[in-house]
Amino acid sequence: MKTLEDFNFENKKALIRVDFNVPLDAEFNVTDTTRIEAAKPSIIKVLEDGGSAVLMSHLGRPKGERNPDFSLEHICKTASEILGVQIKFVSDCVGEIAETAVANLQAGEVLLLENLRFHTAEVSGDSGFAEQLSKLGDIYINDAFGTAHRAHASTTVVAKFFEENKCFGHLLAQEIESIGKVMETGEKPVLAILGGAKVSSKITIIENILDKVDHLIIGGGMTYTFIKAQGGQVGNSICEDDKMDLALNILRKAEDKGVQIHLPVDVIAADDFSNDANTQVVDVDKIMNGWQGLDAGPKTLENFKEVVLKSKTILWNGPIGVFEMANFAKGTISIGNFIDEATLNGAFSLVGGGDSVAAVKQFGFEDKVSYVSTGGGAMLESLEGKTLPGIAAIVK
Numbered sequence: 001m002k003t004l005e006d007f008n009f010e011n012k013k014a015l016i017r018v019d020f021n022v023p024l025d026a027e028f029n030v031t032d033t034t035r036i037e038a039a040k041p042s043i044i045k046v047l048e049d050g051g052s053a054v055l056m057s058h059l060g061r062p063k064g065e066r067n068p069d070f071s072l073e074h075i076c077k078t079a080s081e082i083l084g085v086q087i088k089f090v091s092d093c094v095g096e097i098a099e100t101a102v103a104n105l106q107a108g109e110v111l112l113l114e115n116l117r118f119h120t121a122e123v124s125g126d127s128g129f130a131e132q133l134s135k136l137g138d139i140y141i142n143d144a145f146g147t148a149h150r151a152h153a154s155t156t157v158v159a160k161f162f163e164e165n166k167c168f169g170h171l172l173a174q175e176i177e178s179i180g181k182v183m184e185t186g187e188k189p190v191l192a193i194l195g196g197a198k199v200s201s202k203i204t205i206i207e208n209i210l211d212k213v214d215h216l217i218i219g220g221g222m223t224y225t226f227i228k229a230q231g232g233q234v235g236n237s238i239c240e241d242d243k244m245d246l247a248l249n250i251l252r253k254a255e256d257k258g259v260q261i262h263l264p265v266d267v268i269a270a271d272d273f274s275n276d277a278n279t280q281v282v283d284v285d286k287i288m289n290g291w292q293g294l295d296a297g298p299k300t301l302e303n304f305k306e307v308v309l310k311s312k313t314i315l316w317n318g319p320i321g322v323f324e325m326a327n328f329a330k331g332t333i334s335i336g337n338f339i340d341e342a343t344l345n346g347a348f349s350l351v352g353g354g355d356s357v358a359a360v361k362q363f364g365f366e367d368k369v370s371y372v373s374t375g376g377g378a379m380l381e382s383l384e385g386k387t388l389p390g391i392a393a394i395v396k
C-alpha cells in the first residue's frame with residue numbers, strides 16, 4: 001500500500017482528491033470544518049516537501065449543473081484559515097482555465113478546483129473526463145474515504161493515468177489501517193456492536209463479520225426481529241417479520257462458527273414513539289401489546305458492559321436505542337462509556353458507518369475511542385467485506 005511517505009513532492013504538483021463536501025449555512029459559511037481539518041496533514045506534507053497541491057472535491061449534489069449555490073469558492077476562506085495558506089481558486093475543474101491555473105502554480109501554493117459534480121462525467125466515471133483531470137498533477141493522492149466506495153472519475157478512474165505515481169493520503173491510509181485492525185489483525189477477543197434500526201440494512205455486515213469476531217452484540221431496533229423469531233413477544237416494537245428466518249439463520253451460523261451473540265434481555269418499553277411516552281423496564285420477550293422497546297434495559301447494559309470490558313478490539317456501528325430522544329439515549333451513551341473504559345485499558349476501538357458518528361459526536365465520545373471513521377457509506381461497505389473501488393484503484 002503506497003502512502004504519502006513513499007514520495008518526495010519537491011517541485012511536484014500533487015493532484016489530491018479531498019472530501020470538502022462540508023455543510024454550509026444560508027450565508028454559505030462552513031458550519032462543520034471536520035473534513036477540511038482531516039485533509040490538512042496530507043496537504044501540509046506536500047507543501048513541506050516543496051511541492052504544490054491541486055485540490056479537487058465535490059460539494060453537494062448539483063447533478064451536472066453549474067449552480068453557484070454549490071460552488072467550492074464558498075469554502076476558500078475557511079479552508080485557507082485552516083491550512084494557513086491563501087488558497088487559489090479556479091472556476092472549473094478541467095479544461096484550459098484549470099490547466100493554466102495549474103501551470104502557474106508555484107511550490108508552496110494550493111489551488112482548489114471548482115466542484116467536480118458540475119460535470120455529469122464525474123459521477124458517471126467518464127474516462128475522458130478523468131484523463132483531463134489527470135493533466136492537473138504529477139502525482140495523484142486519494143484522501144477522500146467518504147467517496148472511496150464510488151467509482152467516480154476523480155476517486156477511481158483518474159488513478160489509471162498515473163501508473164506508479166499514485167498513493168493514499170494520510171486520512172485514507174488511517175481509515176484502511178483502522179478497518180484492517182478490526183477485520184484482519186485485531187487482538188482477540190474481537191467484539192462488534194451492531195445497533196441501528198433494521199436487520200435488512202445490516203444483514204450483509206452481520207454475515208461478513210461472523211468470520212471476524214468472537215463476540216457480537218446486537219442492539220437497537222434490530223433486536224426485535226431476533227426476539228420475535230425465537231418466539232418472544234415484541235408488542236409494537238420495530239420488527240421485520242420477513243427477516244425472521246434470516247435472523248434464525250444468523251444465530252445458527254454464529255453457533256457453528258463459535259461466535260457468541262449477545263442480545264438484550266430487558267428493554268425500556270414505551271407506550272408511544274415519543275420522548276414523553278410512559279415507560280417501563282420489561283423483559284425483552286414480554287413486551288405488552290401497544291408498547292415498544294426503544295432502549296436497552298439495566299440488566300442488558302450490565303451484560304454488555306462485561307463483554308465490552310473483556311474485549312481487546314471493538315467495532316461499533318449503530319445506536320443501541322432511539323438516541324435522538326433523551327429518554328432513550330441511555331443505552332447508547334452507556335455503550336460509549338464502556339468503550340471509553342475498554343480503550344483506556346488498552347483496547348482498540350473503531351466507530352463508524354451510517355449514523356454512528358452522529359451519535360458519537362453528539363455525546364462527546366470522539367476523543368475517547370481509538371478511531372472515528374469519516375465515511376458513512378464507505379465504512380459500511382468495508383464492513384460488508386466489499387473492496388472499495390477508490391482503494392482498489394490505488395492498490396493495483
Ligand code: AMP
Pocket residue numbers: 195196197198201219220221222238293294295317318319320321322323324354355356
Ligand atoms: P441505522 O441508520 O440503521 O444505524 O439506524 C439508526 C436509527 O436506529 C436511529 O435513528 C435510531 O433512532 C434507530 N433505533 C435504534 N433503536 C431503535 C428502536 N429500538 N426502535 C426504533 N428505532 C431505533
